[in-house]
Amino acid sequence: MYLLLCMLALTDIGMSTSVMPKALCIFWFSLKRITVGGCLTQMFFLHAASVMHSAVLVTMAFDRYVAICNPLRYATIVTNAQIAKLGLVGLIRAVLFVLPLALLLSRLPFCANHIISHTYCEHITVANISCGDIAVNRMYGLIIGFVVIGLDLTLIALSYCLIIRAVLRISSKKAHQKALNTCTALICVMLTSYTPSLFSILTHRFGQGIAPQVHIILANLYFVIPPHAQPYHLWS
Template sequence: MAAFNFTPSDSSTFILMGIPGLEAAQVWISIPFSIFYIVSLLGNFTVLFVVGKEQTLHKPMYLLLCMLALTDITTSTSVVPKALCLFWFNLKSITVAGCLIQVFFLHAGSTAHSAVLVTMALDRYVAICKPLRYATILTNAQIAKLGLVGLIRAVLCILPLPLLLTRLHFCANHIIPHTYCDHIAVAKISCGDITVNNMYGLVMGFLIIGLDLTLIALSYSQITRAVLRISSKNAHQKALNTCTAHICVMLTSYTPYLFSVLTQRFGQGIAPHVLIILANLYFLLPPMINPIIYGVKTKELREKVGKYICRM
């Protein structure tokens, strides 16, 4: 692999190597990849379809579920189809433009996803701490505006990542030891100084996730205080049940993301194939699990989905 020489015509392409060390097993690895991806698409498109069709679900909470589904579809689709083409058909090449587009969409989708989780925490805070004013504070229009702010933030914060890559020089090595074009994975194969790329990616990651987790923590601290002031055990249980699905989704989203980011930069002692599999799980597990969690925990959505399934 080290002796692979590029011709001048190859200068506009990168080569994705998939999972180094597990090349012989990549066809088998593609089976859970494809199953997770298909389940995630079915689950998220089902949420979008049911909420779109049912007027009774045109409420802030369900609009947020649709936003979450859209970000899950964006992040998983930016990564998984290309990885499956690599595993099944050995289609390893990707144009520089395609690589930069992939970098933008997977990171922008992840950032927008985090913004939706923050808005969900705000929704739960208002529902529990200010229930009588919920309908006036969080209208559908307000949720749409918050979603737009989250999208704008994602674009403005992530757009510099592919732009920073364009300033780098790539010499003979165009081989990316990964299944997709991650910003730091592409930067590492350049023959130039990547200090700015490293710092910007790290600072933005911690600023965005740090800010979002802080806002979520503040929301839940207020929710906890409000719940503790409730004397009725039934009211306690009801209030906690409204937050369970959101907490589960946060755990499935932030835990693999933070673990993947930290191990990619500081996990020098971890085998490369382990790092790559862990990085892929972030784009596979949350998009598959999130609609299942909300389908199980949200009675109204579960009943509407069941109605459409019974019609089939």
């Protein structure tokens, strides 16, 4: 569990580090310009860390499933090597999914409007200022969002359904309480992580009537609330 918490913290640091240096340059020195290469680099690391973050949450759900449903085999199933392998798979998945986003953006032409109406280089926001056809970018971004969030949430929901079934079979109220406390903390982490992300994906593509300020605030909250809330929920 400590290794998983460390991995979760690293993904949070990765997301924040992708955004904060440029944001501080804007606020402190009014350096508002960013090169195309810098923007694509920021976008790649930002989204890759976000996808990796989701993979870590799935691994944590698997860890809780084994701990509650197969406690006697926990030490043999959830080993350091196994966690490292799952982390590596999550990292490879993040790179393979996010790299095409940067490549698709790099082929687009950018005309007169080079102002990004956002605080960081988010994929669809950068695509929207292009004067070329962004249908492929929109479709691929939407597919990746639903594949990552949909698949990961399905796996997490499946693990918790199995956990709840196992908990209901336990007669001890103390065991019930301990298992439910563990699951409640992780569920809070899932809600703070996936809800802003899913809402942002949907509103960027289907919420044309929503004010741009709402998009920006929600996108910023996605990088502020989870890193602050997750340590509290997981350690409490």
